[in-house]
Amino acid sequence: MELKLLGCAVAVGLVQLLWAAAAARRQQGLVWAAGPRDEPMPISGVAARLDRAFRNFMETFPLFATAVIAAYLAAKLGPLTMWGTALYVIARALYVPIYAAGIARIRSLVWFVAMAGLVMVVAALFR
Template identity: 40%
Template sequence: MSLELVYLLWSAALAFAYMMAQAAAYRMQSGVKEANSTRDHEPEPNVLTGRATRALRNFQETYPIFIALAVVSVASGRSDSLTHWGAALWFWARVAYLPAYLIGLSPYRSWIWSVSAIGLVLMFSGIVW
């Protein structure tokens, strides 16, 4: 299995971790009864729930791009050192991004996001050139 596909596989576990962090923060804030309701009248999120929700949303914004680039690099036979480095940078930066966001590490959180974006650019470059 190519390195890009290995990172793609593990990115599914990472997506689950982001989802569970948001769900846990919401349950800690609102309680199990509210979390199991229809949530027609959700309370304003506290700091942790807001951060977990924004981190999840941010992950969901770049995840489809990573999936597309990983699949195209392998399917087109364009997997190379740029796509390998790009996948690794994106994945490990996204691993670091969640705790950085949850504990409020500014401006480091933005720097970590930038590293993940560079990973996507590297993957794209490796496929195109």
């Protein structure tokens, strides 16, 4: 189950990447995007929030993936890793629309839930 959830986390990341890129292209235009991008073209609003949400995902996902694979290789999979991976994936999927909508406090709570899931997977390595 944990490896399937890891695959789901990859899908969450791909959706985030495509959503953030589409929102940015709407503001920046395809001509700028197809060019050399020598001059930065800032984004704002929802597009900027989607970009920050994706960057935040990219900060935690390598740690999550490494922890899940390490738990698998160390034969430490069990209820703790299953619930931890589920919490991480579900919370990361919810994080994006909440961040895009600009709901600050709930966004922080959802981020904390995802981090708790990651910590659960890491904790299983030491059991």
